[in-house]
Structure formats: C-alpha cells, structure tokens
Amino acid sequence: MKKRSLSLLIAVAAVTLIAVLSFVSPVQTKSATRAQITTDVDATEAVKHDVQAAKTVSLKSMSYAIKGSGSTASTPAAKRWTSKTITYKISGSSSYYKAVWNAAVSHWNKAGVVNLVPTTGKADINLATSNAPKSAAAGVVGVTYSSYYSNKSLNGLKVLASAKSYVYRDVSTKYHYSQVERAHVAEHELGHALGLEHATPKHAIMYYATRDQTITTSDVKGLAQSYK
Numbered sequence: 001m002k003k004r005s006l007s008l009l010i011a012v013a014a015v016t017l018i019a020v021l022s023f024v025s026p027v028q029t030k031s032a033t034r035a036q037i038t039t040d041v042d043a044t045e046a047v048k049h050d051v052q053a054a055k056t057v058s059l060k061s062m063s064y065a066i067k068g069s070g071s072t073a074s075t076p077a078a079k080r081w082t083s084k085t086i087t088y089k090i091s092g093s094s095s096y097y098k099a100v101w102n103a104a105v106s107h108w109n110k111a112g113v114v115n116l117v118p119t120t121g122k123a124d125i126n127l128a129t130s131n132a133p134k135s136a137a138a139g140v141v142g143v144t145y146s147s148y149y150s151n152k153s154l155n156g157l158k159v160l161a162s163a164k165s166y167v168y169r170d171v172s173t174k175y176h177y178s179q180v181e182r183a184h185v186a187e188h189e190l191g192h193a194l195g196l197e198h199a200t201p202k203h204a205i206m207y208y209a210t211r212d213q214t215i216t217t218s219d220v221k222g223l224a225q226s227y228k
C-alpha cells in the first residue's frame with residue numbers, strides 16, 4: 001500500500017513538472033524555423049567561333065551516349081536536391097528551344113542518377129531562354145541561379161530550394177552555336193541546377209566554357225556521389 005501511494009505521488013509529481021515546464025518554456029517562434037535561403041549564380045562562357053562548324057547534326061537525328069572525359073576525377077558538387085526525383089518546367093513558346101532543353105533533360109536522365117520529371121505546377125527547376133541581360137559579362141552564353149537553404153545540409157552538401165537556368169539566345173547566335181551546341185550549354189546549366197560545380201577535364205560538360213562538350217563519366221560520377 002505504501003509502495004503504491006509512493007509511485008502515485010511520483011506520477012503526480014512528474015505530471016505536474018511536465019505541465020509547469022510546458023507552461024514556462026516559450027512556444028518556438030515561427031521566425032526560428034523560417035528557412036534561410038541564399039542564391040548563387042553560375043555562368044558559362046561561350047567558346048567563340050566566327051563561323052558555324054560545317055558538320056551540323058540536328059538534335060533529332062543525334063545519337064546519344066555518355067563519353068569518357070579522359071580523367072578519373074569526378075565533377076565536384078556543392079549542392080543537391082532532397083530527392084532524386086526532381087521536377088522541371090520549360091518556359092517560352094519556341095519549339096526550337098524546347099527541343100534544346102528537352103535534349104538536356106533526356107541526357108541527364110540517361111545518366112541514371114536523378115529522375116527529372118516535367119510538371120505544370122511549381123517546378124524545382126525552371127528552364128528558360130532569353131537574350132543576355134545588359135548586366136551579364138561579355139561572352140556568357142548561359143547562366144543558372146540556384147537557391148539553397150543555408151541552414152540545411154545533406155550528404156555534406158547544401159540543400160537546393162529552387163533553380164532557374166537560361167541559355168542566352170543572342171550570345172549563342174553571335175558565336176554561331178548550332179542547335180546541338182546550344183543543347184550542350186543547356187546540359188551544362190542543368191548540371192548547375194542539379195548542384196554540380198565546374199570540372200577540370202576539358203571534355204566534361206561541367207568545364208567552365210561550353211560548346212562541344214557532352215556529359216562524361218566524370219560528370220556522372222560527381223552526380224552519383226552527391227545523390228548517393
């Protein structure tokens with residue numbers, strides 16, 4: 001009996017303590033949990049040609065394979081999305097540039113690391129085309145704005161919140177980029193939107209200047225490491 005009343009007393013004391021604590025401790029304010037978002041800008045330089053290469057393959061007839069980069073290094077990454085399934089939306093009415101972005105999406109999907117899926121709603125990644133803004137440095141052929149949560153990390157990388165990539169129409173026209181070469185610029189920018197940084201191997205799609213590069217084993221390795 002004595003034992004039972006003691007345990008009852010302990011139980012009452014515990015409940016009282018919890019009640020007092022929850023009364024005393026302030027409810028967490030909304031501002032404390034608000035996401036802290038930072039935006040980065042990654043540009044791609046044009047590789048300048050005065051005339052377009054004679055051999056122009058159309059995007060439709062192009063066969064596609066992941067190539068070796070001539071290096072065992074993996075493309076570095078600083079950010080990633082939470083999930084391997086990432087949504088995208090292509091803006092603009094140009095069927096020419098839709099084909100450019102669709103090629104970039106399909107080639108990254110073929111790498112087999114992430115799964116890019118189209119959406120009509122709010123997309124993780126927005127893919128667009130415009131003329132270069134006046135503020136852009138000369139010879140910049142594409143750019144990606146990627147926003148990430150500065151207070152979150154996953155696999156040692158910052159977690160992406162949103163990204164928007166552009167291929168600059170006027171600059172690619174000025175340097176006579178073919179449609180296939182514009183798709184390479186799109187692949188490079190989409191690589192940034194997936195969290196990749198610039199790579200050292202000259203054949204890697206994430207090399208800082210883009211024209212005839214394609215997605216290489218180095219780029220795929222880097223992506224696979226960040227999404228493992």
Ligand SMILES: [Zn+2]
Pocket residue numbers: 042043044045188192198207208
């Ligand atoms: Zn770049």
